[in-house]
Amino acid sequence: MSRRQRLGGLLDAIGVVDGVKRARMAFGVSPFPVLTYHRIAPKDGSDPFDPDVIDATPQVFDEHVRMLARNFTLVGTREIRAHFMGTRSLPANAAMITFDDGYKSCLEVALPILRRYGARAVFFVSTGHVTERRLFWWDRTSYIVRQSKAAEIRLEYPEPIHIVRRPYDLQKVTTRLLRIIKDTYGLDVERFLTELAQAAGVPWSNEVDARLADDLLLTWDEVRALRDAGMDIESHTRWHRVLDTLTPAELEEELVGSREDLEAQLSDPVRAIAYPVGRGGDHRVAMAVARAGYDLGFSNATGINDFRSAMAPLSVRRAAVDAWVSDAVLRASMVVPNLTEVSPPRKTR
Numbered sequence: 118m119s120r121r122q123r124l125g126g127l128l129d130a131i132g133v134v135d136g137v138k139r140a141r142m143a144f145g146v147s148p149f150p151v152l153t154y155h156r157i158a159p160k161d162g163s164d165p166f167d168p169d170v171i172d173a174t175p176q177v178f179d180e181h182v183r184m185l186a187r188n189f190t191l192v193g194t195r196e197i198r199a200h201f202m203g204t205r206s207l208p209a210n211a212a213m214i215t216f217d218d219g220y221k222s223c224l225e226v227a228l229p230i231l232r233r234y235g236a237r238a239v240f241f242v243s244t245g246h247v248t249e250r251r252l253f254w255w256d257r258t259s260y261i262v263r264q265s266k267a268a269e270i271r272l273e274y275p276e277p278i279h280i281v282r283r284p285y286d287l288q289k290v291t292t293r294l295l296r297i298i299k300d301t302y303g304l305d306v307e308r309f310l311t312e313l314a315q316a317a318g319v320p321w322s323n324e325v326d327a328r329l330a331d332d333l334l335l336t337w338d339e340v341r342a343l344r345d346a347g348m349d350i351e352s353h354t355r356w357h358r359v360l361d362t363l364t365p366a367e368l369e370e371e372l373v374g375s376r377e378d379l380e381a382q383l384s385d386p387v388r389a390i391a392y393p394v395g396r397g398g399d400h401r402v403a404m405a406v407a408r409a410g411y412d413l414g415f416s417n418a419t420g421i422n423d424f425r426s427a428m429a430p431l432s433v434r435r436a437a438v439d440a441w442v443s444d445a446v447l448r449a450s451m452v453v454p455n456l457t458e459v460s461p462p463r464k465t466r
């Protein structure tokens with residue numbers, strides 16, 4: 118058990134958590150925690166997709182939402198925008214639940230749980246994947262690594278790479294390959310993944326891709342069902358490209374393209390974005406985000422926002438949730454900021 122888990126359990130057992138929260142409010146400090154989820158599913162290795170995006174099992178998510186609905190006022194993007202514009206302050210105990218990417222489990226698993234507790238959430242969707250039925254690059258990489266029978270994988274693009282595929286260490290192999298996609302400027306992701314499948318000896322085609330994506334990803338009808346249930350739908354770019362690796366033309370397509378896709382599908386203006394793998398940071402990207410019409414941007418920079426400070430609208434911090442985070446630890450982490458580093462950065466998607 119980690120120090121954080123012990124402390125969280127202790128805080129919970131002696132009832133200090135609510136006391137800490139009240140004390141913080143009495144002193145005028147109102148943290149605004151924003152939690153990030155991706156996929157809610159059993160974490161049992163029963164499918165070949167990336168296990169690192171499974172942040173909670175259905176049971177754990179149920180516990181989280183019950184706790185959040187009981188202790189916080191859950192808000193959407195409209196409320197936080199009004200707060201930044203100065204037209205209306207956020208409630209003192211405001212919090213936000215967010216989901217990135219656009220997994221089918223948002224509708225099939227998360228929505229019924231959110232409804233059970235009268236809770237709401239914001240869903241950031243990568244629009245190209247919904248329209249064209251393509252797996253996300255991390256799930257496609259994970260699938261190829263896990264379906265492969267090869268003892269080693271040799272790649273030439275974007276540079277010569279030799280990977281020994283040890284069956285007991287497949288997530289390490291996946292993580293190494295994902296790092297190339299996250300960090301290579303101007304990478305042709307399709308070429309990289311096509312050559313990876315060839316090198317790994319795994320059959321791949323648009324038909325395979327679409328079949329897998331149909332099992333895993335929301336359709337537009339399902340996105341609209343979330344919206345009709347009172348949830349906010351916002352942008353997570355078009356193809357989930359890491360923004361600071363893109364050329365100016367690619368950057369514009371990801372930012373403007375996804376906003377236009379969503380507005381065409383939902384007939385509502387879209388002004389909020391969650392940055393892929395949380396990286397919206399550099400000045401060039403921030404300028405492009407603002408130019409593309411966004412006024413709210415969500416990063417994966419860990420932490421609770423103190424909205425008494427100058428919390429910048431294009432760099433709202435979020436706290437990643439890990440599958441091991443218990444109700445007690447989560448509750449403690451919402452009020453004690455130094456407990457909030459709940460996810461190592463390698464996991465960001």
Ligand SMILES: [Zn+2]
Nearest residue numbers: 217218394466
């Ligand atoms: Zn994402």
